[in-house]
Each structure stands twice: as C-alpha cells, then as structure tokens.
Amino acid sequence: MIKKIVLLLVILALASCSSSKPAIATTKKAAAVQKPRVAATKKPAYSKPTAKNHPSTNNTTEVIQSTSKTVVTSDLINNYILQYQEIAVGNMKTYGIPASIILAQGILESGAGRGDLAVEANNHFGIKCHKDWLGESVRHDDDSAQECFRKYPQASESYRDHALFLVGKNRYAVLFTYEKDDYKAWAKGLRACGYATDPNYPDKLISYIERYNLHQYDCQVTGKTYVAINKTAPTRSSTSVANSDPKINMNSYDPNLYEVQKGDTLYSISKKFNLLVDDLKQKNNLTDNAISIGQRLRVK
Template sequence: MFKKIIALLIIVTLVSCSSGKPVIATTKKAAAVQKPRVATTKKGTYSKPIGKKYPSTNNTTEVIESTSKTVVTYDLINDYVAEYKDIAMGNMKKYGIPASIILAQGILESGAGKGDLAVSANNHFGIKCHKDWLGESVRHDDDAAQECFRKYPEAAESYRDHALFLVGKNRYATLFTYEKDDYKAWAKGLRAAGYATDPKYPDKLISYIERYNLHQYDCQVTGRDYKPFEKSVSASKSTNPKTNANSNDPNLYEVQKGDTLYSISKKFNLLVDDLKQKNNLSDNTLSVGQRLIVK
C-alpha cells in the first residue's frame, strides 16, 4: 500500500511539471513580439527633421504668366537673380545684351526658374524650335497646342542660346544699335521685333528691372555708377486720374518693395479681381511707387 502511494505521488509530480511548459513558451512568444518595436526605434534614429533649408524672409507672392502660369515669391526671384547674374553679365560682355534685360526675360519667361519649360527642358527664355534647331525638344501648349520648344542639358546653355538667338536673327539687329545699358529701349525693341506678342511685355520687363534693381549689373559691366531705383515716373501714374491725388489720401496705397496684388488685397480686405478693376489693371504686374485705389 505504501509503495502505491509513493508511485501515485511521483505520477502527480510529473504531470505538474509538464503542465508548466506552456508558460515558458508564452514567455518566448511575448519576447519575440517586442522585436518590431526595437526596429521602429532604430528607424526613427535616421529620420530627417522636417523644415526648410533656406528660411524665407518674404513670402508674398505674385503670378508670372508666360509659357506657363507660375506663382513665385519675392525671395525666389532674388534667389534666381543671384544664381544667374554672373552668366548674364558674362553674356553682356561677350554679346552686348544688357544683363538687366537678360535677367528680366529669364524671370518672366521661366517663372523665375519654376515654370514648366524651365523645369522640364531647362528652357529659360521660351525659345521655340524654329527650322534651324537641331537639338532636343519638348512639346508645350503656348499660342497653339503642343508647340515645339528647345530643350537644353542645363540652364546655362539656355542663356547662351538666348544670346546667340538675338545676335543671329536679322530682325533683332536694331537692338544692337541701342546703348548697352539702355534697358528701356531694349525692352521696347524686343516687343517691336516680335520676341513676344504680349503688348505689356516691355512694361513687365522694365518692372522687374526696377523692382529688383537689375540695372546694377549693367553698371558693373560698363563701370558706371549705379543708383538704386526707388520710384518709376511712369509707374506712379495709374490709368485712373484719382491716383494723382495727395499721397496722404486714405483711399490710395503706394506700392512698396515686395508687395503683390494678393498681399495688398489682404491688407485692405479686398478681392484681387476687385483691386484690379478699381485700378484698370490688365495683369498682376506692380511697380514700386505705383499708387493704387484701395477704397
């Protein structure tokens, strides 16, 4: 009897030990579940902080319309000028085209480097293929659907081809009879020679030159003294006679450097279209010193 009791106790003990094994397996499984958490932590170690590399100091915007419609900021245009001013001055020395005109055309035609043609084809001047073009090309809607535009391996080639284009075409010969730094004559001459169909093209170029002080690069080439532009006599007059009123008139606002129609409309709680209608404006181009009716 005593032996049977001992044997029974041994069997019970063995059964108890076997029933504890699932607990050990569960512990291992739980440990395995933790591995993805460790991997996630490591991945987070290599993530980059979100933020702009070059903080903007002036985020007011304006719309540039040429071969495409592009929204740009004041800072973006300044960055564009800083990047290409040396190429523009080099072309002025070599080909006799004002650096200010080159930069203003680059800003307008390429949307300060952000327009469709500039991004897809490094074409900063909206130059179409024409019969003598043997290089690569892209198709883009302009005056007609899917027109052929020149494509360049880099933007510098676009700048070089722009100079050769003006020098090599007989219709632009008159431009080279003007003074090298007479940007107003060049702006009007380009339109007269057929570079652009937009009747406002000269005014737009002159506006960029004067708002962003691009004439200083002409003066660096010619060695003449440069005086920063402050106010344009022609731009200070609106087509509406009310803008000739006293500068203290609360109904008028004088455009400051960096202003856009959008920023002014927000300041006076107006719609952009209403602001344009009040001042008989056909596009979004503004000039420093220009007076706008805002009430």
C-alpha cells in the same frame, strides 16, 4: 527490570522535549539593492517652428504668366537672380545684351526657374524650335497647342542660346544700335521685333528690372555708378573700371575683349588680332559668321 523501564521513560521524555522546539530558518536572505528613483518628467509636445519674416524682407507672392502660369515669391526671384547674375553679366560682356534684360527675361519666361519649360527642358527664355534648331525639343501649349520648344542639357546652355538667338537673327539687329545699358529701349525693342506677342511684355520686363535693381549688373559692365531705384531690394556695389561715358569701348579696360564696330567682320577682326577666323569663332562659341555692332568678342 524496573530501572530499565524508568530509564526508557526518561529517554522518551527528553526526546519528546527536543522535538517540540520550533525550527529556525537558516537560509540567508540576499540584501535588496535599492535602485535610485528617477523623477518622471512629461515630454513637452513638439511644436512645428513657424517662419518669421525678417523685418527688412517683404516676401510677397505673385503669379508669372508667360509660357506657363507659375506662382512665385520675391525670395524665389531673388534666389534666381543670385544664381544666374554672373552668366548674365558674362553674356553682356560677350554679346552686348544688357544683363538686366537677360535676367528680367529669364524671370518672366521661366517663372524664376519654376515654370514648366524651365523644369522639363531647361528652357529659360521660351525659345521655340524654329527651322534651324537641330537639338532636342519638347511640346508645350503656347500661342497654339503643342508647339515645339528647344530643350537644353542645362540652364547655362539656355542662356548661351538666348544670346546667340538675338545676335544671329537679323530682325533683332536694331537692338544692338541702342545704348548698351538702355534697358527701357531694349524692353520695348524686343516686343517690337516680335520676341513676344504680349503687348505688356516691355512693362513686365521694366518692372522686374526696377523692382529687383537689375540695372546694377549693367553698371558692373559699363563702369557707371549705380543708383538704386528700389531702395529695399539688395544691391551690389559697382566699382568703376573706366569712366561714365556710355560709348566706352570695352577693350579699353579689358585687353582680352574687343567691341565690334561698324564695318567689322570676323575676317577683319581676326586679321587685326592675328587670329584665324575659326579660332575666333571657337573662342566666342560662335556657330556662324554673324556679329553685331557692340558685341564683345574674346580675342586673347
């Protein structure tokens, strides 16, 4: 009995010793993955780029006052010239109006394409409706309130109508007796014939022609060598295609064109080139039989 008691005490003592051992954690700790450090950089503040004037460019600002008051820069005027120079040269070849005058009038009358009439009606020459106009129109204040002005589907139509307007009106016939590249005579003649009421109209046209070297486009047609008046304005070299005679006949170097001479009619020209009058009118976009001395007609 005593032995059993002693054995029981020994067992209890051993159990007591084993239960007093500290517990050991057996959970596996996941190895931490160290992320690479990224150096924080401060984003520079955005600064709006400023326009730098080219050393050879003087982008001046001016106000063009014609059918509307328009503020333009010399860069805008140069862009306008580049956009319409080919049309002006083509009209000079076809109708006999100096390209320099066409471009100068376009700049002045349309505010270099930024004026109200140019934007709203593609009217680049301030041409009013008149009684013979059958196309669309817009109302605009000019010499009187809400006058009727012609509206075109595109600017090129305005350039064409400007040429037809000068060629087709008897009051402008005297213009076509001037030398083809005499822009000063044309500028003064337009005012004298009643194109504009502004007494300074000729001076304004001549100013644009000489400031922007527009006479170079006349020389492209006449074949004369152009000498720049304004040395800072861009010029295009003019290759001589004939000689320097100001009375040169255009068809002497372009067989597709014929220059109207004194006494010519559409009928006589059509017979000369074995054409029908209607075909001749169609080739040259003519709406009537009116032609002028010096006018170039496409005959082939």
